[in-house]
Amino acid sequence: MSIRWQDYPNEGLYDELINERKNPRKPAKRLANYLAKMGSEELQQRRQLADSNVQDMGVSFTVYTDEGNIDRAWPFDIIPRIIPAKEWEQVANGLKQRLRALNMFINDLYHGQEIIKDGVVPAYLIEKSKNFRPECIGVKPAFSVWAHICGSDLVRDANGQMYVLEDNLRVPSGVSYMLENRAITKRVLPEVFSRENVLPVDDYPSQLFDTLAALSPRRVKQPEIVVLTPGIFNSAYFEHAFLAQQMGAELVEGSDLMVDTDDCVYMRTIKGRERVDVIYRRIDDMFIDPEAFNKDSMLGVPGLIRAWKKGNVALANAPGAGVADDKVIYAYVPKIIEYYLGESALIPNVETYLCNDAEQRDYVLKNLDKLVVKPANESGGYGMLVGPHSTKKDQDTFATLIKKNPRNYIAQPTLSLSTAPTLVDGGVLEPRHMDLRPFILQSRGLYCTTGGLTRVAMVKGSLVVNSSQGGGSKDTWIVDTEGK
Amino acid sequence: MLSRVAERLYWAARYLERAENTARLVSVYDNLLYDLPAGMVEISWFNLISLNSSAEEFTKRYKVQNERNVVKFLLQDEKHLGSLSASVRYVRENFRTSRDVIPPSAWEQINELNIYVSKNAKTALARNGRHDFLSEVIERSQSLNGLLTGTLMRDEAWEFIMLGRFIERADMTTRILDAGAAVLENSEAFAHSNPAQVIWGNVLRSQGAYMSYRRAIKSIVRGSDVAEFLLYDTHIPRSVTFCSDQINQAATKLAQDSGKKQPPKMKLPRFEIEKEEDLGADFRNYLNDLQLSIGETHNHICNTWFARD
Numbered sequence: 001m002s003i004r005w006q007d008y009p010n011e012g013l014y015d016e017l018i019n020e021r022k023n024p025r026k027p028a029k030r031l032a033n034y035l036a037k038m039g040s041e042e043l044q045q046r047r048q049l050a051d052s053n054v055q056d057m058g059v060s061f062t063v064y065t066d067e068g069n070i071d072r073a074w075p076f077d078i079i080p081r082i083i084p085a086k087e088w089e090q091v092a093n094g095l096k097q098r099l100r101a102l103n104m105f106i107n108d109l110y111h112g113q114e115i116i117k118d119g120v121v122p123a124y125l126i127e128k129s130k131n132f133r134p135e136c137i138g139v140k141p142a143f144s145v146w147a148h149i150c151g152s153d154l155v156r157d158a159n160g161q162m163y164v165l166e167d168n169l170r171v172p173s174g175v176s177y178m179l180e181n182r183a184i185t186k187r188v189l190p191e192v193f194s195r196e197n198v199l200p201v202d203d204y205p206s207q208l209f210d211t212l213a214a215l216s217p218r219r220v221k222q223p224e225i226v227v228l229t230p231g232i233f234n235s236a237y238f239e240h241a242f243l244a245q246q247m248g249a250e251l252v253e254g255s256d257l258m259v260d261t262d263d264c265v266y267m268r269t270i271k272g273r274e275r276v277d278v279i280y281r282r283i284d285d286m287f288i289d290p291e292a293f294n295k296d297s298m299l300g301v302p303g304l305i306r307a308w309k310k311g312n313v314a315l316a317n318a319p320g321a322g323v324a325d326d327k328v329i330y331a332y333v334p335k336i337i338e339y340y341l342g343e344s345a346l347i348p349n350v351e352t353y354l355c356n357d358a359e360q361r362d363y364v365l366k367n368l369d370k371l372v373v374k375p376a377n378e379s380g381g382y383g384m385l386v387g388p389h390s391t392k393k394d395q396d397t398f399a400t401l402i403k404k405n406p407r408n409y410i411a412q413p414t415l416s417l418s419t420a421p422t423l424v425d426g427g428v429l430e431p432r433h434m435d436l437r438p439f440i441l442q443s444r445g446l447y448c449t450t451g452g453l454t455r456v457a458m459v460k461g462s463l464v465v466n467s468s469q470g471g472g473s474k475d476t477w478i479v480d481t482e483g484k
Numbered sequence: 485m486l487s488r489v490a491e492r493l494y495w496a497a498r499y500l501e502r503a504e505n506t507a508r509l510v511s512v513y514d515n516l517l518y519d520l521p522a523g524m525v526e527i528s529w530f531n532l533i534s535l536n537s538s539a540e541e542f543t544k545r546y547k548v549q550n551e552r553n554v555v556k557f558l559l560q561d562e563k564h565l566g567s568l569s570a571s572v573r574y575v576r577e578n579f580r581t582s583r584d585v586i587p588p589s590a591w592e593q594i595n596e597l598n599i600y601v602s603k604n605a606k607t608a609l610a611r612n613g614r615h616d617f618l619s620e621v622i623e624r625s626q627s628l629n630g631l632l633t634g635t636l637m638r639d640e641a642w643e644f645i646m647l648g649r650f651i652e653r654a655d656m657t658t659r660i661l662d663a664g665a666a667v668l669e670n671s672e673a674f675a676h677s678n679p680a681q682v683i684w685g686n687v688l689r690s691q692g693a694y695m696s697y698r699r700a701i702k703s704i705v706r707g708s709d710v711a712e713f714l715l716y717d718t719h720i721p722r723s724v725t726f727c728s729d730q731i732n733q734a735a736t737k738l739a740q741d742s743g744k745k746q747p748p749k750m751k752l753p754r755f756e757i758e759k760e761e762d763l764g765a766d767f768r769n770y771l772n773d774l775q776l777s778i779g780e781t782h783n784h785i786c787n788t789w790f791a792r793d
Binding site for chain 2: 056057058227232242244249250269270271272
């Protein structure tokens with residue numbers, strides 16, 4: 001059975017591939033025609049091929065459940081999402097601009113706090129931030145950069161406008177899936193792929209390597225770079241191992257490292273101890289060093305913060321960088337960009353109401369059924385209220401929570417996220433909502449991935465894209481329609 | 485190289501070898517069923533359990549010591565840490581935690597093998613599906629070993645894989661010889677046929693060594709010659725001597741590279757085998773001593789390279 005785009009139910013939605021007149025958008029034309037010809041039986045066969053590839057490639061993520069941790073196959077939808085290269089160039093510039101400003105902001109917070117003295121950001125935000133680390137005051141990381149790896153979530157609303165929804169500056173994950181999605185697509189839709197001018201994504205590991213190598217405190221030819229993982233039970237373990245392998249770096253756990261009396265970090269090898277220069281840590285601040293933070297942490301390395309403060313080892317991301325991915329700080333990012341760079345933000349923020357402000361809080365409490373309420377410091381989509389999909393009881397619970405701790409909550413209008421055709425049961429293509437997480441790197445230079453990880457809410461009408469909550473993913477094609 | 489990664493590679497190689505050799509071990513008995521005339525010899529499948537020193541574990545979970553249960557225990561039982569499917573799963577787990585040093589295609593192959601075993605191990609419980617399953621596992625293990633041999637850099641990672649592979653292989657070769665000796669012990673009361681030739685022939689075939697034996701020994705299959713061959717021949721890649729030579733080479737190289745003065749060295753006590761009758765109880769005790777000596781070498785390897793301070 002062939003597919004007719006005229007039957008595609010995208011009414012009232014912004015679809016990334018099919019426009020409101022139900023014609024394929026220009027960069028998606030070839031793909032859409034090909035899919036239409038292919039038909040639903042063939043598409044279902046391709047999906048099976050993708051599923052078995054995911055299993056063979058061992059692409060998985062770990063889900064925490066009551067019965068223990070389950071290693072689950074990565075949910076992948078074979079229909080790619082397409083963004084024109086010209087649009088992407090602008091988005092990438094906007095993301096780089098954002099990270100540059102955020103790093104200046106973090107550095108300022110741990111030094112002169114000029115931005116607070118100038119009254120641009122209120123002092124209480126920092127004083128009450130869960131992710132501000134007084135231990136980091138005065139530390140001078142290389143290039144004054146604290147967040148070396150940033151994953152920002154982008155969404156497009158019903159009008160086609162792209163917004164930044166949040167910035168992840170602590171331990172953002174997902175980039176390995178972006179790379180694996182591309183590898184799977186090449187195997188599953190080879191004939192489509194070879195005819196399109198899709199920009200490659202696979203230079204990320206070398207860019208990450210260069211970003212990290214530039215941080216080495218020792219001026220040596222081959223700095224020792226390690227990826228520090230909490231271990232096999234972490235939900236992103238697959239990614240930690242993947243990135244270490246792709247970069248040719250050691251994958252270490254806390255117990256493989258030690259800090260000696262010279263305040264340098266060493267790893268335990270078959271030859272004895274070897275000095276470590278750069279640690280790409282995928283452990284949260286609070287668990288990274290039992291000596292400095294959480295004393296009960298079994299994951300960290302005692303003395304690591306000491307070594308870092310002395311400048312004997314580089315940590316990426318630097319401890320304390322998370323202060324800027326607080327969702328309340330998010331509301332100030334456009335002002336932060338203006339303050340440090342004298343430029344206006346290239347990508348707009350989603351309108352955000354701060355519950356700490358009496359007037360805005362009143363508005364939020366009166367409109368809980370329309371808004372999305374988020375706690376300031378959670379990730380993975382936990383602890384959220386999606387107004388239009390919530391019960392009166394949920395709304396009352398959140399009203400109480402907000403009144404009790406207004407600083408900890410923000411609210412945003414419920415966006416109608418953009419969609420793209422997604423293969424559902426019966427070989428039918430239906431629109432599903434999605435977001436996009438590109439990754440931005442900064443040390444000596446700046447880099448932004450070509451596209452990013454597209455996450456899809458596989459359930460009809462749902463806006464929750466997190467893999468821990470039933471989300472799937474798609475390959476993201478940045479297509480150059482001018483070049484060819 | 486991290487001590488932890490070295491240890492995981494060592495174990496990955498051991499488990500891969502164990503999976504393959506468990507398949508070989510079961511195939512010895514499987515083939516005997518067809519080769520020995522019905523009623524002539526009572527093949528006790530339970531031998532395979534006792535010679536792996538797992539009788540206690542087996543009786544805890546299985547009441548009947550029959551073919552089906554023994555095969556299930558050896559091939560499919562996830563709770564039995566020495567079973568083929570558990571071994572394959574541990575290769576995968578160890579690869580998964582050392583993915584930064586193994587080739588990506590090796591990771592894919594072990595995933596495929598793991599999926600194959602978990603889907604198909606049950607088909608091997610019945611005799612008609614067993615042969616296909618066992619030879620598929622052996623082939624895929626060999627293909628993974630070939631991939632590592634053909635692509636892995638000859639650095640420490642390789643040497644630890646060699647150590648793991650040959651420690652396990654040496655151990656399993658002694659157990660497969662023991663499997664042969666055990667059947668023979670139970671089959672003294674034959675009147676007019678010599679099952680020895682059939683039994684030792686299958687032991688050789690399970691080790692892929694039948695043709696080599698014929699070329700090297702140039703005589704009929706005789707138990708004493710087969711035992712000598714699989715224990716002491718320096719050219720056949722599954723003999724205990726060959727394995728111990730490989731272990732000593734890898735250990736010496738690793739010791740040089742990592743500045744250790746006393747490399748682990750495997751010493752093989754020798755057992756005089758002249759005639760068929762020498763393959764009785766004393767021989768089986770000797771095989772047991774060999775296993776202990778392999779165990780000591782293993783401990784020495786652990787203490788030298790895997791200890792954390």
